[in-house]
Amino acid sequence: MPEPIEDVTFHDEDWYAEELTDRHYVRCTFHRVDLTEATSRGAVFDSCTFGDVLFNVSRHTDSAFTRCVFTRCNLFEAEFIGCKLVGSTFDRCDLRPLTVDGGDWSFVTLAGADLRGARFTGVRMRETDLAGVDLTGATVHGVDLSDVQWRGARLSGADLRGSDLTGLDPTAVQRAGAVIDVGQAVALAHALGFDVRV
Template identity: 75%
Template structure:
């Protein structure tokens, strides 16, 4: 069984380069904690709050951050592989450049986030809130964006190939130069009222 830590506040701690393997934190609060270059594997964070936490160059594999709140965090060059972030929210975080591969980020709150140039590949992001998010030049390939909120998102130059764009209103986003595949082109043409013959 993973080691469980509950209802604990961590403040001004230096966890630089630490390895958190098979740890479980529930309803914990992290304020001004340095997780730069930290590694998590199989770690679980449930309903935790992260305030002003540095995740710079950290690597997370098969870990879960469910229903967590991230506020003013720094994720410079952070990598998430096969992680579950269902129901978490990001507020005023520096998320560039972030790499997410696989995993489940459904119901995540990223409204207004600056995601220019981030890499999101093969991620489940159902009903994610990307309202007003800036994904200019981002790689968003093979991503399940079913029922995602994309109103006023900026997708200019983004690579969207292989992603589920069924919920995309092409007139409600900035899209100049966005790259899509032929199947997506048919879908978007139909969304605009065209008959594709």
């Protein structure tokens, strides 16, 4: 890993299709940077701020965006494979359709985000803030959702099979047509006070 670039502001830069391999940024600010179709592998962004940044069709593999803030960014068809986003916040971002495969998105703030049709598979999302999030028609497979904040979330038509829903209060979310497996159904029934017997 190269020496980190610290406390630098990047403003109105064109990084279209840039290959960000093993780069390391700490407390940097990215404002109106075009990262459309960019790729990152093994890159680290620690405590960075992204404002009005274009991540359209970008692909990130084994990279880290920890404790970062994303404001009004466009992540149309962005992919995060095995990435770590612990403690990051998304505010008024365009996140559709987002693909997340593996990695750790624990303690991430996605409150109120439009994630219709998004795909989250095999990712750790412990204590993530999903209050008011719209996951209508989304795929959320094998995801660790323990201690997630669900209040007011929309899960209609979402496929939640294989995910940890032990902290989900079914009465606090919109859930019509959401798909779950038998084990999840039993756990949710227990959460509602039912004594499940065969």
